[in-house]
Amino acid sequence: MPALNQISVTQLNRLIGTPDCPEIVDISIDPDFAEDPFLIPGSFRHPHTDIPGLIRRLNGRTCIVTCQRGIKLSQGLVAWLRQDGIAAEYLQGGMYAWRDAPDALRVPAQAIPAPIDGATLWVTRHRPKIDRIACPWLIRRFVDRQARFLFVSPAEVMGVADRYGATPFDMVGVPFSHRGANCTFDTMLDAFALHCPALDRMADVIRGADTDRHDLHPAAAGLLALSVGLSRQYRDDNTQLQAGMALYDALFRWARDGHDWPHTTGTDHG
Template sequence: MPSLLEISPDKLNRLIGTPNCPALIDVRVDEDFDADPRLIPGSLRRDYREVQQWIEDLYGQSAVVICHRGKKLSYGVAAWLRHAGISADVLEGGFEAWVEAGHPVVPAAILPERDEQGRTVWVTRSRPKIDRIACPWLIRRFVDPQAVFLFVAPSEVETVAERFRATAFDIDAPIRWSHRGELCTFDVMVEEFGLKTGPLLRLATIVRGADTARLDLTPEAPGLLAASLGLSRMYADDNEQLEAGLLLYDAFYRWCRDATDETHNWPSPKKGT
């Protein structure tokens, strides 16, 4: 049972993927990280010895600190964060307990390089509809909460990626992050980021059906298509559309995770019938 200063792996797993997830700080030493170079989804590696230099990046947030076994490094860093007025918990049992519980982990080697501010930068075609909103949602919620997304003319995506050290995605070119056979880019990211959980695989089927005009794949695909096209008409600015679309995918994800068995009937059954 976790102490008052700890959060269990199962509880943290319920928070990851939601807008209210705390900042996840991985402070494992290099030796432990090199032995298992994977990350809890959405976590960022930080050097525990430099906590007083990066602590200001967390002002206004809550945090969960992760080390190998949830002992001295996590407790020390969390204490420094609380000293600075930042609400901070320790992951009970650390990264080791997370893996033992069977929760998803992201291979660190697959992550794009980060910019000077520690963010991954992505670029894709302008005027997004489905995949180009779904993929940023997945990245923001499960890979890098601070990720930056650039929307440019289709003909300029690869050049912008090269000149601005960004990672291109969802374009008609032989790149890593795009459609692959019958799979859409969202499918590819779910698989390669190690996020093949039941809820995300269910969501991936909905996205694939809406994005590839295979609306018979699942009953929810036409609804996602309709909502996505509606959003694209509501917003002229791609970044504003992305922010609105994040809420849409938050709702679809929570349905996939928590509400697939729930029904809604009207009128309500009368008492005694």
């Protein structure tokens, strides 16, 4: 009989990339992590010995805890958190089970920029439209849920990156940018090993909208229209980003679960 505080790989995989996904805490000890330095998308590492620090970091949010095998480390920490009133579950089978699941994404830890004050820090040009909303969405949903984004004038992006240790993106000459016919969203899928049917489908739409190649996907023109409208609706870039998160959440659920709708003809599509 499954434990009440246990979640399966399949169940967690359905939560990854959605706004409802709990915090995912990897407490694998350093030698185990060094043998296989990959992360579940959106997770963060934390030492199992620092329970007060973890409680502060969770700040009341629900969490899923994983270690190498899902045995003593994660089960013990989950029991501790639950007795302190924090909703917590452990991943059945741990990182070994996640690694062996055929459709589970794994982010290489070395690809993630070093955190600045506890979270990755990114900088790009102000007045975002498509790539500069899509990429922050991807990062917050699949790389670093607490990531921060700075929007500055184009001439100051590299200076801000240098002064504040931020990672520049969607700029000519930086690693996270357009490559050939591909846009920055594509580059990030490559860098963070996030290729899967849903995100690849989204990439076709985003690339088509961002590079004015509406022939790449029928939805590209619609995304362009919504993105331009969103940019006209908000003067503040961070407020626009928050609104854009919902747009890309919906696009992800379409790409994952509804891209073949309607399934039949002659029915009410309303």
